[in-house]
Amino acid sequence: MPVADDEDSDRDDDGTEANPYLHDPPTEFEPLEELSKDDARDQVDLLREAIREHDRRYYVENDPTIADRTYDALFARLSALEDEFDLSHPDSPTRSVGGEPLEAFETVEHVAPMLSIDQSGEVEDVREFDERVRREVGTVRYVCEPKFDGVSMEFVYDEGSLERAVTRGDGREGDDVTANARTIGSVPQRLHDDPPAHFAVRGEVYMPKDEFQAYNRERIERGDDPFANPRNATAGTLRQLDPTVVAERPLEVFYFDVLDASELEETHTEELETLPTYGLRTNDRVERVDTIEAAIDYRDRMLEARDDLPYEIDGVVIKVDSRDAREELGRTARHDRWAFAYKFPARAEVTPIVDVAVQVGRTGRLTPVALLEPVDVGGVTVSRASLHNPDEIEAKNVNVGDTVRVQRAGDVIPYVEEVVEKGSTGHYELPETCPVCDSPVEREGPIAYCSGGLGCPAQLRRAIEYYASDDGLDLEGVGERSVRQLVDTGLVETVADLYGLEREELTDLEGWGETSADNLLAEIEDSREPPLADFLSALGIPHVGPTTARELAREFGSFAAFRERALEEPAELEDVDDVGETVAETIHDFFASEANAAVVDALLEHVSPQESDLEAGGDELEGLTFVFTGSLSEVTRGEAQETVEAHGANATGSVSGNTDYLVAGESPGATKQADAEENDVPIVDEAEFYELLAEYGIEGGLE
Structure with a gap:
């Protein structure tokens, strides 16, 4: 165990050995393998005593006597000793780094009532x-x-x-x-x-x-x-x-x-x-x-x-x-x-801006958000407000330190209406690079975008959510909460990583059981051969939603043909319905991005978008709305959606009171079935679905 250099300094006034980790402590230690368990136990006791005292000086007295780096070295040594010699204890300072996840909180009675205050x-x-x-x-x-x-x-x-x-x-x-x-x-x-x-x-x-x-x-x-x-x-x-x-x-x-x-x-x-x-x-x-x-x-x-x-x-x-x-x-x-x-009276509408955060959306759009001293606006406590875009910021001459008036309309995010008292010089300016991935920020009129595309971590989570959403490949079980888990745990770093998930990885996550893991993996497996229109929409190309994606699929037939045309001759995209000059340029820029190209190429190693022969087939199903769940044996779920849409119906991803039929294949999602029962929506199996199409005169529509 290390001792102080000054022989007199390692004794207290009563002659007992002082704690060498209290004052000017050493930060170099003997190798663990050279310590006996008794020596390790003695050192652990001294370190715990010293760290508790340093915590008291820091948190209670606000007068620390050692540098943060020195404290970290003592803490790391204590942790290493406890692990190596199995000396952990419930009241050790090392418990401050956390422990095993809990299944639930136990409810216990207080030793004395903790009442409210009049x-x-x-x-x-x-x-x-x-x-x-x-x-x-x-x-x-x-x-x-x-x-x-x-x-x-x-x-x-x-x-x-x-x-x-x-x-x-x-x-x-x-x-x-x-x-x-x-x-x-x-x-x-x-x-x-x-x-x-x-x-x-x-x-x-x-x-x-x-x-x-x-x-x-x-x-x-x-x-x-x-x-x-x-x-x-x-x-x-x-x-x-x-x-x-x-x-x-x-x-x-x-x-x-x-x-x-x-x-x-x-x-x-x-x-x-x-x-x-x-x-x-x-x-x-x-x-x-x-x-x-x-x-x-x-x-x-x-x-x-x-x-x-x-x-x-x-x-x-x-x-x-x-x-x-x-x-x-x-x-x-x-x-x-x-x-x-x-x-105190509630703060009402007028409050200072203490900081500005820049949020990066799914499409890369940068939205500046004012972080406020919490203020009451219409009975709701507000701590953030939208600054909209750089042009709005310049027009209002708003910056960190200014006192502003905040407005709130309905349930939308509050916004800064005006500067009441100027506490800064000039106005806030957006960074020149993305605050998340450091890619250059580009401007399109009043809007600013991160150019990092699908390679930007901030866009990743929302890109995955959209890929799995109703407007994408409709992967039931892949929602905001599950995507956050998958990304935060490092299981998913690109959209393509969805296709590499394993059952054991999922069941290890909080809130996941074998059934939910199996259902998700079945949904992902069923999406490996999506209709071209669904795949194009799922990529999250700015301005390309389900309707535009169907028009592009109808025009080009295959993903390879579409991508080639988008890169080489984007102007020709303008001949497609719903695609103008701006949309055509956006599509070109999306595929020209190296980051996006890498993600798309990785996806294509797992996914084979089906060639489309989508053509208008009439209006036999006009006015009807279908929702599909589970796997179909004769065709993919996406192909079934394309067929009903080609004959005038709507195909949506969630059940509501406006849904006419829920088509349930193998391993259907429990949520959609429950929603159908709640809304009195007929549930038909695959055979009944084909019979239904025949009743409307659609013969061979799925061949």
Whole structure:
């Protein structure tokens, strides 16, 4: 085990050996193979003790004594020792990196009720609270604290070690999220100093505002929907079943109430002074006051400071300081009678822009999105707003730091209407390269596009979703959630990777069973010989949807002929119905892109688009709508769709009240069948489908 160079420095005042990892620790260590298990155990104990102290200095005191790189080296050494010598322990600091995914959260009862707080935004209600308190228990002092806008939780310690962490739930019981809580840096696995043997404390888990905006920016840029506000982001993170996911997200905790303990302080002030000595982080904005008017003044000062705080608050909490007075005041079924929340008014429509994220859509279109201080717009909390395009940004002269008015129409994304107060110079300008793949950004009028095509990771997920959608190859089971899983786990890096998925890989994913995996693989296998029109639409070529794809298939007959013409003589595409000069150029640019060409070539190794002899066959089925599910034995599902469309019918990918027939082949999708039954849509098998066509005079239409 390494020791300090200065012989006198490795002894404490009482002569015992000091911890060499507390002050100016070494970062070079003996090889693991040279250590005995006893030596390793001794080193592990010292490292755990030191890392806990460094965590306390960092999270509680905000005064770290070692560099981040040094801390990382100590942490890595501890992790390596635990793994090599099988010395893991539940309260080790290494538990902060996560653990095995959970199947579900267990519901457990709180050690003491976690009730809500009576609240109001009216000052007279606050004064009435004070009058009632003084009438019942006499003169009191109050402790005033920020009302954090996060997720309240109970943390229970037994003999100093974290036993469990539980969400508030209904106040009587909540979800046991201990595995997730262990990953939060400001949650000590073991308390410092000399805590009571049994100790339960209430804390607020939150996401700092700057971290929230950075996290939302990442989500937007990779194509995910952002969280509405930091509280939603925190709650969504704590509900994750995989602790390693939680460990990657920037959560913090403030502790503010002792719920139960084998030894209790006489006042709340004394409790708050004691918590940091145990390594539990408290808020530095807490004040004790003598009168309710001083508490009201505190609230007004916090309202002015609200925007400058690194965390979200939506008011202040006024608490009786004396524990005896609290016991005398008691509680109702819903809230403690010794506390009152004096709420802030909601921010209304006007708010500052703290950042701008650039979202890359399926077609490569770049959409600038303003990230806002959360604001109330029409009763809905809004933290993002569209800036539309570069021309709109320039016209409104809007930039990061400006205070803007936000509008919201219906359920569409809110938008920045105007700049109310200029806090910046000039207007925001889009980057010259894609923020995701670094490909050059190109302009088409007011619209900006990433030129990376299907090789851009941001476009990949949405490209896969579209490839499998109703307008593509209609692969039931390949939706937004499953695509995110496949991409995030690295199983799918291009659209073509869908065809290399294996059963065992799918069943290892959360939420997947053998049946769902088999159904998906059957859907993918059935798509290897798609109709040309479906394949062209599935590629996601800008401006080429199902209708245009059918016209192109009818005109060129084969994919090779179409691709050759698109690359060499794009002007000739203009002779096709629904294709003008702009669409023709877009098709040419799509196939001219090296990234797109590589993806298409990879797809063609697995997929053989069928040559099309699609011709108008009449209007015998006009007005009818068909949906197909499962595999057909005589023809492919796409060929059946082409046939009914050629005779005037509509072929859609999902069942609704407007559907006339659901055609179910082998291994049909359960969702479509359930939707058909719910909407009283007739379900016909393959033989009945052919009989139906014959009834309409369509003979040999599938040959």
